[in-house]
Amino acid sequence: MLVRSDAGIAQFGIAAVLPFDVSPVQIGMRGTDDGASFEVIGRVRWSWTDGAWNEWLLLFEDGGTAWLGEAMGQFMLLRERPFAEVRSRTVKDVMKGEAPKLGHDVQIDGRKLTVSDARWALCVTAEGELPFTAPSGWRVYSVDLRGAAGECANLQRDGARVSFYQGRYVTLAELAPRGMRVIEGWALPDYAA
Amino acid sequence: MATRSFFYALWCLVVLGLFMIAAIFGWSPFAEGGRAGRGSGGGGTGGGHYGYYGPHHK
Amino acid sequence: MQPEVPLAPAPAPAVRALSCPNCGGTVELRAAGYTVHVGCQYCGSILETTDGLVKLITQAHLAQAHLEIPLGTRGTLEGIEWEAIGTLQRSQNGAYRWDEYLLFNPYHGYRWLVNARGGWSFGTMLTRTPVRRTHEIHELDGAGYTRFFAGEAQVDRVIGEFYWRVAVGEKVKTGDWVRPGFMLSREADDREESWTLNRLIAEKDVIRAFGVSPSGKIWPPLPHQPSPWGEWLLAGAKIGGMALAFLLILCVVLGGTRWTTSGVLPVAVDGREQTARLGPVTLTGRYQRVQIRADVPRLENGWVDLDYRLVDRKTQQVYAASGAAERYEGADSDGAWSEGSRNSDVSIASVPAGEYDLIVDYKGNRWSQFGTGNPDGGWMEPTNQPQIAVQVGTGTLYLSSVVIAAILLALPWLIGLILHLNFEKARKGESDFAPAGDD
Structure with a gap:
């Protein structure tokens, strides 16, 4: 695993083997979001009591990054925001260690988001380049928020550190992907041709 | 859907066509009178009456 | 020149085989990485498979079920190939049974193929939430949906793989709203709420895609079945209206003595x-x-x-x-x-x-x-x-001819209207919100 930081890229110890999956995304896949090109450079796989999901790290041409969350066959494109910008009581309570109530509404930048899920997540493993170390067995508290028009957000608490990610649901077709993973027996979709 | 509309439009054209023909010939199935035998013979055909005269008042 | 996509490595395998810890049968995993629970098609036991580990959750010894669409069957609906990977038999507490097939394509995610009373619907899970307009109407993408069912759905049988934990007997609160051709379904438990948009699809498309057997005429109609006369009445009103207007003009021009x-x-x-x-x-x-x-x-x-x-x-x-x-x-x-x-x-x-x-x-x-x-x-x-x-x-002109012509012009449309109202009455009669005394 490589870790990308201001100090450069450093290699960390060998991570656990990624379990087999049929995700259509792979490291090296390229695409565009809102006219900006990106490349998939890393992934973290998380699990919780009711399943597992992938978070793919996208590196944009301008050096910016975003996460492509992949769960239940749906995709979310999220960008990190400084947590200090988020002025919401519920979100601040989560930071302090409280569990939010599911279905609770949260106002963020004047838009209403609803707490749809909150749980402890366990890092299964990671691959590629990442902005932090993601050791197997790492535990974070994760809160999902959803809006009525497909907006979404995610809050991760790791000890005293809280990260906030905000974005929207996307389809892979919207991202005009190139270099998708080839899966045996399945034709590449029209949107990747 | 289109077939149904087509047949309905066709039906309307047929009805209007028959109506136009009836109008051109000044014809109606409910006319009291029409063409009778040649010559001056006989009274009316059909009729505006039911054969009984007198009030129906009870 | 460097090609954009480097020489592709061997394609990733799509299927992984497990053996059921209960009966030893081979259970194929077609959505590895997403699948959480698998219902063994041989014995009905439920296995947990997150990330490669297989754990027996509930043991069962059921007879192998006959499925309208055997799992692993692939079919193309609207140009996209789907594989049936799981099926649920559900009911409203034992009554009004229906079947749901979970379809999967690694590049397009999951869809549902629902069979209720012989009619097929294609369901997509929504990432946005419909807006409640009134106690009767919900709105999605500018279209209004009228409430139709409200109740509780339970799972009666589970076969194949699912991306969440499934259990026989599990119950969720359900609500359905409809407009012609579409049904908006809400499922909620104490943890979460999810919305699915179901589109009614022609039986012949499902027969062509998955080889299901035809079901014949569905009566009373399905909640979201469009009236076969509804749309035509609009077109028919235009045609008939034009014909009647023409008749009126003829009367004005040719009428009088x-x-x-x-x-x-x-x-x-x-x-x-x-x-x-x-x-x-x-x-x-x-x-x-x-x-x-x-x-x-x-x-x-x-x-x-x-x-x-x-x-x-x-x-x-x-x-x-x-x-x-x-x-x-x-x-x-x-x-x-x-x-x-x-x-x-x-x-x-x-x-x-x-x-x-x-x-x-x-x-x-x-x-x-x-x-x-x-x-x-x-x-x-x-x-x-x-x-x-x-x-x-x-x-x-004869007034009688005008009246007869007007009646003949309007007659097919009126027959259509009667058939339409009859259809809508039968359809709405199935609703949980049908006016009392309709039965």
Whole structure:
């Protein structure tokens, strides 16, 4: 695993083997979001009591990054925001260690988001380049928020550190992907041709 | 859907066509009178009456 | 030049095989990485498979089920290939059963293929939330959906893989809203709420894609089944409306009667048959309706027989009609009464152009309330100046023809409307929100 930081890229110890999956995304896949090109450079796989999901790290041409969350066959494109910008009581309570109530509404930048899920997540493993170390067995508290028009957000608490990610649901077709993973027996979709 | 509309439009054209023909010939199935035998013979055909005269008042 | 996509490595395998810890049967995992639970197709046990580990969750020893779509079957719906990887049999607490097939394509995610009462719907899980407009209407992407069902759905059988934890007997709260062709379904438990948009698809498409057996006519209709007449009624209203408007224009242009000839015929007091000749009546149209109107202003307690003959001066062809005017009055225990009319209006159809004489044979009659005859001449007394005013006119249209044409024009549309209302009544009768007393 490589870790990308201001100090450069450093290699960390060998991570656990990624379990087999049929995700259509792979490291090296390229695409565009809102006219900006990106490349998939890393992934973290998380699990919780009711399943597992992938978070793919996208590196944009301008050096910016975003996460492509992949769960239940749906995709979310999220960008990190400084947590200090988020002025919401519920979100601040989560930071302090409280569990939010599911279905609770949260106002963020004047838009209403609803707490749809909150749980402890366990890092299964990671691959590629990442902005932090993601050791197997790492535990974070994760809160999902959803809006009525497909907006979404995610809050991760790791000890005293809280990260906030905000974005929207996307389809892979919207991202005009190139270099998708080839899966045996399945034709590449029209949107990747 | 289109077939149904087509047949309905066709039906309307047929009805209007028959109506136009009836109008051109000044014809109606409910006319009291029409063409009778040649010559001056006989009274009316059909009729505006039911054969009984007198009030129906009870 | 470096190719954008480097030489592809060997494609990733799509299927992983597990063996069921309960019965030893081979369970294929077709959505590895997403799948959480698998219902073994041989024994019905539920296995947990997150990230490669297999754990027996519930043990079962069921007989192998017959599935309308065997798991692993692939089919193409609207250009995208889907593989059936899981199926749930569900019900409203044992009643109103339906089947749901979970479809998967690694590049397109999951969809649902739902079979209720033989009708098939294609469901997509929504990432946005419909907006509640009223207690009856929810809105999604500008379209309104009317509430139809509300209840609780339970899982009766589980086979194949799912991306969440499944359990037989598990219950969720459900709500369904519909518009023609679409059903919006909400499922909620104490943890989360999810919305699915189900689109009704033609059975022939599902037969072609997955080889299911046809189900025949569905009655009463499905909640989101569009009325086969609904859409046509709009198109039909335009067609019929245009035809009726055309008919109306024809009436305005061609309607009415032009009165051309008139005469006054005196009525003899002795009640003998009289004959009068009116003319010439000149008809200019190729064919026309000839209207003959007789007014007997003094008529009272009596009647007038009228026989008309319209004789072509050149060919002696006769066009004939008869009419009568009768008018009576009297008094009984209820008071004064009167009936009949002092005029007679008859028409002669299809009279060709020419010069005609109108010959009127007429006879005045008296009626006595006591059947004894009038002691005097009654209304026919010469001092009363009894006479018949005859008017002759021409026209083209018959009101009866106009009415018949209008009825014939509207009839197919009205039949469509009745069938549509009947369909909608049967469809809405299935709703949990159907008005009481409808059953």
